[in-house]
Amino acid sequence: MxxxxxxxxxxxxxxxxxxxxxxxxxxxxxxxxxxxxxxxxxxxxxxxxxxxxxxxxxxTDLVDLYKLVQHSSQHFVTALAPLFTPESNDSDFYYQRREEFNATDDAFRRALLFVYLNRHGYNGLCRYNRKGGFNVPFGRYVKPKMPSAEIAYFAERFAKAEFTxxxxxxxxxxxxxxxxxxxxxxxxxxxxxxxxxxxxxxxxxxxxxxxxxxxxxxxxxxxxxxxxxxxxxxxxxxxxxxxxxxxxxxxxxxxxxxxxxxxxxxxxxxxxxxxxx
Structure with a gap:
């Protein structure tokens, strides 16, 4: 360090x-x-x-996300950008995306939504109900930061890491x-x-x-x-x-x-x- x-x-x-x-x-x-x-x-x-x-x-959501970022960080960041706009920082939008996250089987879309929910949800929590549904409430932050630089660094640092x-x-x-x-x-x-x-x-x-x-x-x-x-x-x-x-x-x-x-x-x-x- x-x-x-x-x-x-x-x-x-x-x-x-x-x-x-x-x-x-x-x-x-x-x-x-x-x-x-x-x-x-x-x-x-x-x-x-x-x-x-x-x-x-x-x-599993976390590990799948990391594997995607590891191999395609630039594409991932580009696709993530539409989820970090003033319009996306809204409770109705958040709960719609949370519902989408819990319903989708598309690995790439699910990974994007995981980052969105993480940065806009309450207090950095990652919590699921007994059925496996993500259930963290909206966080009401003024302007959630899109972590573009942090994602790029993560991908560079762990380019050869083994994620399990x-x-x-x-x-x-x-x-x-x-x-x-x-x-x-x-x-x-x-x-x-x-x-x-x-x-x-x-x-x-x-x-x-x-x-x-x-x-x-x-x-x-x-x-x-x-x-x-x-x-x-x-x-x-x-x-x-x-x-x-x-x-x-x-x-x-x-x-x-x-x-x-x-x-x-x-x-x-x-x-x-x-x-x-």
Whole structure:
């Protein structure tokens, strides 16, 4: 990462790591390959220097979009432009496009609409109902920015990256020796009223948190890899990530939807390392 410049993702993303780069990147060691089982919008990989990348997410819409951008970014940006006009920043237009997104099977059109909905929808959320329908409400922004430059940079940087749409356990278990694996799962809730995050169309439950932790413990015990996990700093996360080196800090990212009740929260970085040769 350039010391004076940070590269932004072209998607808005709840829980994105752009504002936390200075805390996370120093914990990612040199390696031939960076693997992200929970890629999301990609702020870490966009700012980390590796020769090879495997970028995985369980969200099929997200991965399909990235593959299209990877191979045809200029055409994609040209086709995206009509969705970023003053007329498109309208609630009726938004809900019509959301309905179209949920109905279409056209991969290219669906990818365009995904970017439109992401930049015009509420708070960078990516949320689906139980039937798999995208259901984020209109965001009411003054002038949503068309991320042309960010899309071009993404395509250039990840021209040779491997994008996958697999279960995180499979991705971690198949990681080659000497890889760095950065995991940014849906976070453990910190409030009494919060529930475990719904991720894609299925829930990321307490069992899933425990399964992730055990998968990481197993691979690090057997293989020369480094695994870094981000999560809320809670007694549960520290118990799950036993054996890791911990780094805790206050995040500028805020979790409450009510601006009057927003408070900084503690983030935890857990680093698991097996340097066996």
């Amino acid at each position: 350039n010391k004076n410049t940070k590269n932004r993702a072209f998607l808005k993303w709840a829980g994105g790591k752009y504002s936390l780069l200075e805390h996370i990147l120093p914990h990612l060691p040199k390696s031939p390959k960076l693997i992200e089982p929970f890629f999301g919008a990609g702020s870490i990989a966009l700012n980390a220097q590796y020769d090879n990348y495997q970028l995985n997410d369980i969200n 749409n697999l279960d995180y356990v499979e991705v971690i278990k198949k990681a080659p020796d000497n890889s760095v694996i950065y995991c940014d799962p849906p976070y453990i809730p910190i409030s009494k009223t919060a529930s475990f995050t719904q991720y894609a169309t299925s829930g990321f439950s307490l069992d899933a948190q425990e399964k992730l932790a055990q998968t990481v413990l197993d691979i690090v015990a057997k293989r020369p890899v480094t695994v870094i996990i981000s999560n809320h700093d809670t007694p549960l996360s520290r118990r799950l990530y036993r054996g890791a080196k911990f780094n805790s800090f206050f995040a500028r990212r805020l979790i409450s939807q009510n601006p009057l009740n927003r408070k900084p929260v503690r983030e935890l970085i857990a680093v698991f390392c097996n340097e066996t040769k």
